Amino acid sequence: MEWEQSRESTNIEDRRGEGGGGFSIGGGGGGLGIGAILVILAIGYFTGIDPRLLIGGAEILTGAGHNSAYRPPAQTAQTESVSQNDPMRRFVAKVLAQTEDVWTKVLPEQKGVRYVAPKLVLYSGATRSGCGQAQAAMGPFYCPNDQKVYLDMSFFNDMRTKYGGGGDFAYAYVVAHEIGHHVQDQLGILAKVDEAKAQVSRTQANALSVRVELMADCLAGVWAYNANQEYRILDPGDVEKAIATAQAIGDDRLQTAARGYSVPDSFTHGSSAARQKWLQTGLNSGQIDSCNTFKQ
Numbered sequence: 001m002e003w004e005q006s007r008e009s010t011n012i013e014d015r016r017g018e019g020g021g022g023f024s025i026g027g028g029g030g031g032l033g034i035g036a037i038l039v040i041l042a043i044g045y046f047t048g049i050d051p052r053l054l055i056g057g058a059e060i061l062t063g064a065g066h067n068s069a070y071r072p073p074a075q076t077a078q079t080e081s082v083s084q085n086d087p088m089r090r091f092v093a094k095v096l097a098q099t100e101d102v103w104t105k106v107l108p109e110q111k112g113v114r115y116v117a118p119k120l121v122l123y124s125g126a127t128r129s130g131c132g133q134a135q136a137a138m139g140p141f142y143c144p145n146d147q148k149v150y151l152d153m154s155f156f157n158d159m160r161t162k163y164g165g166g167g168d169f170a171y172a173y174v175v176a177h178e179i180g181h182h183v184q185d186q187l188g189i190l191a192k193v194d195e196a197k198a199q200v201s202r203t204q205a206n207a208l209s210v211r212v213e214l215m216a217d218c219l220a221g222v223w224a225y226n227a228n229q230e231y232r233i234l235d236p237g238d239v240e241k242a243i244a245t246a247q248a249i250g251d252d253r254l255q256t257a258a259r260g261y262s263v264p265d266s267f268t269h270g271s272s273a274a275r276q277k278w279l280q281t282g283l284n285s286g287q288i289d290s291c292n293t294f295k296q
């Protein structure tokens, strides 16, 4: 992925090294089995968006026999990463700038809605969010209450070392997926879905959550299409890597890894095949309207 030439966004709120005033569950990864780590990562990655989903994630963690390893917040080891100029921070700031450039143009053009860029909070371990305590183990998430994306960049390391993913474009896809939730928020979709979820069964509410997640995948694809038009960001193999990432974190894969079988009714983020399909849909069309995951 070509990203060096972009500007850096000024919408980064760097809270690394601050300490979050809470506990981090399994943040260090020490002593956890690979299965538990996979579950934490995969659940975390897509559950962070909605506090109710986080609760669901915690339930699954308990079910998987995961031992919570508590450690105090704000451990000293984090300070080394606080430099303004570290490469991953620059990368995230540049990808964020590309999402700003693309959505500032595309959202008014395609939907007649002005794009208000969200803040992206970098933190380490734990921090406060408008949706409750953010913890590294949750993975990246978007909080509609304060309209901020929360990212502990150790997630990228975990993707690479423990989760079979990695690569610039796969990381960019993670950021773009969260920004996709912000786009949904700007379009009023999150509020509508929340309202609908309050009136249906748990199973039906999960089905709605899946559609929200798949739409965010598709919107990440819309971003990538348009960013590529503008900046030629894509290198050969990038899309395949992002798709492999999307596939690796589908709920069916995740559940099968955790307990040996999958339970479609409990999917909240979509199967591997569905995630791949919707990311590809956005990537092919570049059109927000192609991402109507509620239609079918």
Ligand SMILES: [Zn+2]
Pocket (backbone or CB within 6 Å): 045, 046, 047, 049, 177, 178, 181, 213, 216
């Ligand atoms: Zn999501």
